[in-house]
Amino acid sequence: MDSDASLVSSRPSSPEPDELFLPGRNKGGGGGGFTGGTVSSSTQSDSPPELSAELRSAMSAAGVVVVDKLGFKSSSSSSSSSSSSSSKKDKKQMTEPELQQLRLKINSRERKRMHDLNIAMDGLREVMPYAHGPSVRKLSKIATLLLARNYILMLTNSLEEMKRLVSEIYGGHHAGFHPAACPGGMGAHSAPLPGHPGHPASHPVHHPILPPAAVSSASLPGSGLSAVSSIRPPHGLLKSPSAAAAAAAAAAAPLGSGFQHWGGMPCPCSMCQVSAPPHHHVSGMGAASLPRLATDTK
DNA sequence: TAGGCCATCTGGTCCT
């Protein structure tokens, strides 16, 4: 909650347009095929490059790595202009350099947008329970999203389980159990989440670690994920066996050893027996306190 | 070499 949003919005690394075109741009990202923005974009191979030397120099001055063609479709699109918006009419009237400047501006915005999106994705990866390490390939975007989703589901189930246990421990005299030691206000809403499958009244003891098959499948219509894969990302989405093992392990036991206390039984450990803001379990799942998974090949 | 993943470009659409 802390950083992501602000991180994204105020991210200093949000590349300035100038930087964006600098060759040495650190891509960091795995693939990062973009080596220096030269982007020999054959995408626009439609039209031959006809940048004037003047334009090139202007673009270079703007920090732009002048690519062969950027003029291209400005003409084609304008000529096609089936949906002739006013802006397009304006574009018709724009000179080629102006069009190119506009195109560069739009491209820059799009790059920045995607860059911010990737930053957010990295932030998500950071808090995901899988082995982070130099030798462990980071999760792909799709794997990150799937794992995050399942992780949230599992945490939700765990929370429900915990609340149920707490209510059992404290007897029926106060179903609402709302200890002062519950900073997170976890007891604030004693009722289960709306529509949550883990309703205390109906749900059997579902192991928070094991795939909550019925739960997840019931609550995730159309997910297309099997019971197991509802917890872990499909192996096919993992980039390497090590990453797959790490992520699978993370998904299977994302909470570390401590979380195994939750096999549906009261936890005997001192931490849990203290009237116990279970909160420490939950909050302890953050990336910071998450134990590096055993597979942390470091 | 094929397939997966990614970054980028681009045009279209929607929103403010």
Add this chain to the structure above:
DNA sequence: AGGACCAGATGGCCTA
């Protein structure tokens, strides 16, 4: 009108 968002296309890099 300008910006954000989205999806398609394309090419590069990496791994099995």
